[in-house]
Amino acid sequence: MAKGLNGKRIAIGGSRKIDEISTLIEKQGGIPVVRSLQGTVFLAEKEVEPDLKAFVETGADWVIFTTGIGTETLVNVAEKLGICGRFLQAIRRAKAASRGYKTIAALKKLGITPEASDEDGTTGGLIRALEPYDLTGQRVMVQLHGENAPSLMKFLEEKGASVCPILPYRHIAPKEETVALLCREIASREVDAVCFTTAVQVRSLFNYAREKGVAEDIVKAFGESVLAAAVGKVTAEALKEEGVERLLAPELERMGAMIVELSRHYS
Known part of the structure; x- marks a missing residue:
């Protein structure tokens, strides 16, 4: 046959x-x-430390999480650095947005409910969910996973946000x-x-x-x-x-x- x-x-x-x-x-x-x-793919623990510490110091108006594993990794790295409590505080003070069901599950474990999330697991869906919000002059921390999500970064910059990407994982x-x-x-x-x-x-x-x-x-x-x-x-x-x-x-x-x-x- x-x-x-x-x-x-x-x-x-x-x-x-x-x-x-x-x-x-x-x-x-x-x-x-x-x-x-x-x-x-490797865990860029040393590279991510300064970004994580800077976020804990200055906070953000919005925090955007794009992967479940990346979210969990940032919590683990913050724990190792002894700043986990302050890291979670900084997230809770901000509005959260997320992409994908695994990310929502990871945030739920931390007791965080996103203000905005996609309906279809895509970056486009996340952008549509963020569209109604005024992001002019807002500081936005974005957790990325080894790649720069160009459409999301472009959208945030066009909305007038000041973007701080954090990449816990890097690709060779x-x-x-x-x-x-x-x-x-x-x-x-x-x-x-x-x-x-x-x-x-x-x-x-x-x-x-x-x-x-x-x-x-x-x-x-x-x-x-x-x-x-x-x-x-x-x-x-x-x-x-x-x-x-x-x-x-x-x-x-x-x-x-x-x-x-x-x-x-x-x-």
């Missing part, structure tokens, strides 16, 4: 669970092509030759689809493509014959921000569901 991905070359942009995704692709008859667009960039190779394969239609499992992977690809002046070629390839597959809403949103309209994202935000959806698409 023919399988949905028969003979299709599927590029994998992730750096985790590679064997697992490769097996899923092979079971559907596809050929997995590993092109990791994401270096390792992927190997340049890997990104260059995938760019060539997409532009020359040597891969049939690319699976993205985080927004960071999308940024890595497009930042490199812009730097080399080939971003338009990449968008064109995705619009015509190479299919972009996103594991979930946040990753899909990053692709749309880069101009990729033709993409596939499963209802269930899981890697297995993404491969099944891909197979169904080609069937």
